[in-house]
Amino acid sequence: MSATGETVESDARGAPGGLWWWSRRRSVVLDVVLALISAVECAIEGASFADEARLPAALGALLGLVIGSTLVLRRRWPIAIVLISIAITPAEMGFVLGVVGLYTLAASEVPRKITAVLAGMSVTGTLIITMVGFQRDMAREDYAPPMWVPPLVSVLMALGLTAPPVLLGLYVGARRRLVESLRERADGLERELSLLADRAAERAEWARKEERTRIAREMHDVVAHRVSLMVVHAAALQAVALKDPEKASRNAALVGDMGRQALTELRTMLGVLRADEGPAESSAARRDEPAPLASVAAAASAAADEAAGGPRLDGLEALVGQSRMAGMVVELSLEGDDRRYAPRVEQTAYRVVQEALTNVHKHAPGAEARVRLARRVSEVAVLVENGPSDRAAADAGLPSGGNGLVGMKERVTTLGGGFVSGPTDAGGFRVSAVIPDRAARAERAQAAERVVEPDEAARSV
Template identity: 75%
Template sequence: MSATGVVEAASARGAPAGPWWWSRRRSMALDVGLAAASAAECAAEGVGFAHDAGIPTLLGVLLGVLVGSTLVLRRRWAIAVVLISIAITPAEMGLLLGVVGLYTLAASEVPRRITAVLAGMAGSGTLIITMIRFQQDIKKDGWEPGVWVVPLVSVVMALGVTAPPVLLGLYVRARRRLVESLRERADGLERELSLLADRAEERAEWARNEERTRIAREMHDVVAHRVSLMVVHAAALQAVALKDPEKASKNAALVGDMGRQALTELRQMLGVLRSEDGQRSVGAAAPPAAPEERRVPLAAVAVAASAAAQASAAAAREAEALGGPTLAELEALVGQSRATGMTVDLSMEGEERRYASRVEQTAYRVVQEALTNVHKHAPGASARVRVAHRADEVAVLVENGPSERGAADAGLPSGGNGLVGMRERVATLGGGFVSGPTEAGGFRVSAVIPDRAADGDPEPVDPGAEQFRNAERAQSA
């Protein structure tokens, strides 16, 4: 590291490197100019020094030029330049060399105690030489001033030569450190904002994926159940159309009611999606920032991405809360399956109470999807729906026997997402979900859904031990 630390500081700021130890060509030109002026000054003062010392004038001039030219090294070896200026103080030359050298030393990264020692040596040398020369001049002129005049003039001269450059150099050094500190803090803040923006974008992407999954799950629940019942009723309508017109008319009315219900739920979902798209389009209407303004919008990017993630989560909660089914509608849901000829036994245990809307919607969807699977995969089988109201949770059990028609499948299309969607719904709320065949040849779906929050996001749940305990409870429910 150089004595001044200017080269390193400039390189750290990305300044173009100059020749040798200079960070910029402008700095080299300044130092060369100062060195030339110092050499000229010392050369002129070298004439008087040669006369007083009794040496050839040319030697005194050459010595002055050599000493003054050392100022060109002030950024590289500031201590050496100051020591040279102190060494030539008895020769009464090098005023510019001493002043600029002290300023450079004080502004450099040299420890302050070294700067103080060298400044004291320079001031002491100037003080002593001034006192000696002043007394000699007084004796030559025959002037007899007061005793205090010589010390006062000498002190003023010494302080005037050493104090201003040292104080100015210390000020420049402190200011440079402050600027570098502020720049480092700004760079660190920019990096932190960039990381925050990246994390917020990841959260927004995760929220978008969750929203797409939720929409797909809702579409599946709405379409699969309603359309499955419509297909079953349509098949019954086709079978009895000619034999029993009255029953055929009743089945046709049921098909129409189910179709209207499906359209109503789809309209509600599409209305929520349109409102979300409108909010996104308003947020995306702002023009992109110019390249030179890239540093400033990082905070806005982080805040916007975080707001997008929160808006997506809020939209999901809004979609869950608007027009969602509740446990009070289970009777109507079971009645739709009974209308198709399925035997469904609905039983409620415990004292009925209200749960958070998301809890009731999840319990309703579990029963809905389980009955849909019975229509698809066990036509003609009887089913049992059991709902247990508890203090801080609700337990749901849907179990069906084997198909009485001897058919393993009703021929309805299935994407294999029903059980996955039920498990995701229950796991989102921190509950347990179990499904599988029974010993009698049927199928069982069981879920335990905790009621941890009211109409809000559930508290964080350990996905390991907590869900394992809930799964065991669901299996035994």
């Protein structure tokens, strides 16, 4: 690993800056101390070698001092340090230089092939010099050991000076790389956890918005229709109160019934929401965890849609009857066999008809309307169409928030259906929706598979 890379990594981890190629100040101190030890050793051995070579001892000591001091560059140029130690092997000097240089080389990011070649050169050089020196010393002392002693001593000496620093350097380098990889993995996991937390917060916020939208849609469907009819009947009651007391009494009774129905639906919806705000949401609030909020919101939405008191398709005739009693001419057409669908499908179809009739009361007073419901095998088709408004009819003055069509489309598209609305050529307005029943489709597919399997078994027999 280069000094520049170490400095960059040190700065990235927030370590104190170093000098030149050192990443930390204590590394400077360590290398300077090792260089001083190596310089002293090489100076002593250099003087001894110069004396044997009949050269000035001061020259040998000075040369050894310079060569030993190069160890201070071991982190910057480890290959050069090892080559210097191999080059001075014949002078029998540089023990500290060679050992520390081999360790630094093995622990660095130098390719392993280069490390192996230099370690082999060091072993070979040490082996040869040791064998020559051993035989020379034995000749001086007039001692003739067995033939196997010089090679054995030389091999042990060469391996003892080379193998330990190389193996230790390889271990330290591998451990350093492992620690770096673990640190990078930990940083990556921390970033992933941060992203997951952000996504969880976004999902929680999305769930809150969806829940608010759903509650607003339910309130709109319940309040807008019932209250609109109540306003229409109240206007009719005001008009006939003095002329026809009996009709005024009936209208008053209808207003009371519609008010009670609206209150019942509101209580049912709010009761379901309160039931779903139980332990799960309170524990989430205590723990401040956003993820459970999404599940609570989804559960509340599903429970509210499938509430026992929710409207179903069998209540369409009563719904149309209320509009008729308010003075609207409504034609109801039911097609297909009487069958049951999933609660959300029937409730969505009911709400589409309800909102469409409410819009007729609001925007086309006195207009005739036609409601068509087609029951199919795996879907429900709804069509509500009204003619042009009767300008002679009294306007009830009902306010409009402009969210009715949006709410209908959201309900239908959530179930995977199609919704179309727009004016007709005759000057009226049309609302059309096709709502699939996925549960019925799944049952048909399973039934088809059960029928196909016996046929295939019979053909194979």
